[in-house]
Amino acid sequence: QQPVQSPQAVILREGEDAVINCSSSKALYSVHWYRQKHGEAPVFLMILLKGGEQKGHEKISASFNEKKQQSSLYLTASQLSYSGTYFCGSLTRPRGGGSNYKLTFGKGTLLTVNP
Amino acid sequence: DADVTQTPRNRITKTGKRIMLECSQTKGHDRMYWYRQDPGLGLQLIYYSFDVKDINKGEISDGYSVSRQAQAKFSLSLESAIPNQTALYFCATSENSGGWETQYFGPGTRLLVL
Numbered sequence: 001q002q003p004v005q006s007p008q009a010v011i012l013r014e015g016e017d018a019v020i021n022c023s024s025s026k027a028l029y030s031v032h033w034y035r036q037k038h039g040e041a042p043v044f045l046m047i048l049l050k051g052g053e054q055k056g057h058e059k060i061s062a063s064f065n066e067k068k069q070q071s072s073l074y075l076t077a078s079q080l081s082y083s084g085t086y087f088c089g090s091l092t093r094p095r096g097g098g099s100n101y102k103l104t105f106g107k108g109t110l111l112t113v114n115p
Numbered sequence: 116d117a118d119v120t121q122t123p124r125n126r127i128t129k130t131g132k133r134i135m136l137e138c139s140q141t142k143g144h145d146r147m148y149w150y151r152q153d154p155g156l157g158l159q160l161i162y163y164s165f166d167v168k169d170i171n172k173g174e175i176s177d178g179y180s181v182s183r184q185a186q187a188k189f190s191l192s193l194e195s196a197i198p199n200q201t202a203l204y205f206c207a208t209s210e211n212s213g214g215w216e217t218q219y220f221g222p223g224t225r226l227l228v229l
Contacts (some may be wrong), residue, residue, distance in 0.1 A: 002157070032217075039219035041205060042158065087157060103218065104174075105150075107157035 001026050003090040012078050012113045020025035020073040020109045022088030031064050032089035033069040042087060045073075075111070081097060083113045118142045119221035121206050127227045128196050136191045136224050138206030147189040148207040148218065149173075149181060158205065163210070164189055196228045 001037040003024045010018050022031060030049045036042040048064035048071060060065055060082070063070045091101050119140045138147065143200050149161040160173030163179040170181060178200060182190045184203055204224045209216040 034218075041222055043220070044217045047217070053130075101216075102160070102163070104160070105158040107155060 002104055003088055003106040005109050009110040013070045014115055016078055018075045020086050023070045028069050028090050029093045033073055034087045037084040054097045078113045080113050085110050118201050119219055121221040125190050125225045132196050136204055138189045140187050140208045142208055144210050146206040147211045149191045150205045152203040186226050198228045201228045
């Protein structure tokens with residue numbers, strides 16, 4: 001099942017903050033965040049494995065609430081370089097255990113930062 | 116040199132033609148993936164391979180086939196291309212690290228089916 005991202009798009013002025021949410025109807029083992037700039041390939045930002053864990057990348061941080069099956073990406077004091085599409089990916093364990101995890105991406109959130 | 120390469124980068128073909136998209140990696144990863152990206156739909160998994168002898172269907176495998184020729188090479192074929200297969204295709208690789216794995220994407224192949 002594809003995780004659900006919200007909002008679908010957000011427009012900011014440079015220096016403003018934004019939050020992107022990701023939720024899943026299935027139990028999450030971990031949440032992965034990627035950013036794709038226009039015309040480029042997606043690039044890994046961070047992984048959150050434990051419930052409540054928060055990670056940071058530059059002024060971008062994220063949290064993971066395992067019980068609520070949700071993750072949020074926080075972009076503070078946004079810069080022009082933050083513009084792009086942000087994808088969350090949910091990793092679910094295979095039935096019966098094993099190591100054949102599969103990552104399913106959400107539809108993405110388009111972030112535009114204007115001067 | 117790029118760690119994950121895709122050829123061709125752009126391709127125009129006609130309905131009914133068979134085409135192959137190729138992916139090579141120098142990262143030494145066991146796991147390789149093919150994704151399709153359409154505007155507003157995110158990244159949809161077509162096929163994935165966890166090692167040379169392991170091939171698995173993803174969410175949207177109909178109309179596609181793959182071949183894992185070696186650890187470093189994973190090809191995607193469209194047996195009989197149709198216009199709704201027009202999309203941006205990405206190959207990705209990852210290491211088996213028990214759920215922590217990071218996926219590394221190639222530059223993408225833009226395919227237009229007329």
